[in-house]
Amino acid sequence: MTLTKAQIIDSIQNQTGFPKNKSSEIVETLLEIIKNVLASGEDVLISSFGKFCVREKRERKGRNPATGNAMMLRSRKVVTFNCSGKLRNKINTD
Numbered sequence: 001m002t003l004t005k006a007q008i009i010d011s012i013q014n015q016t017g018f019p020k021n022k023s024s025e026i027v028e029t030l031l032e033i034i035k036n037v038l039a040s041g042e043d044v045l046i047s048s049f050g051k052f053c054v055r056e057k058r059e060r061k062g063r064n065p066a067t068g069n070a071m072m073l074r075s076r077k078v079v080t081f082n083c084s085g086k087l088r089n090k091i092n093t094d
Contacts, residue, residue, distance in 0.1 A: 012026060
């Protein structure tokens with residue numbers, strides 16, 4: 001099951017006792033900060049969670065899956081996520 005933004009807001013509301021609109025504001029502000037930092041080309045490191053990194057992908061050859069025609073894919077930036085060791089350990093504990 002996927003965790004949604006609405007579920008995160010509800011969880012913050014339940015755990016902190018904040019009203020729903022305040023919890024929503026907190027989540028929206030956090031996400032806006034992360035988006036702005038990544039858009040500026042900088043990485044976002046959240047201790048004990050992981051690191052969001054902006055990577056450059058160079059131009060490369062590709063293929064249109066519908067037609068099979070070869071084409072050039074333009075260079076672009078992508079966001080990658082590397083989880084921390086603590087998060088990796090928590091995920092892998094049985």
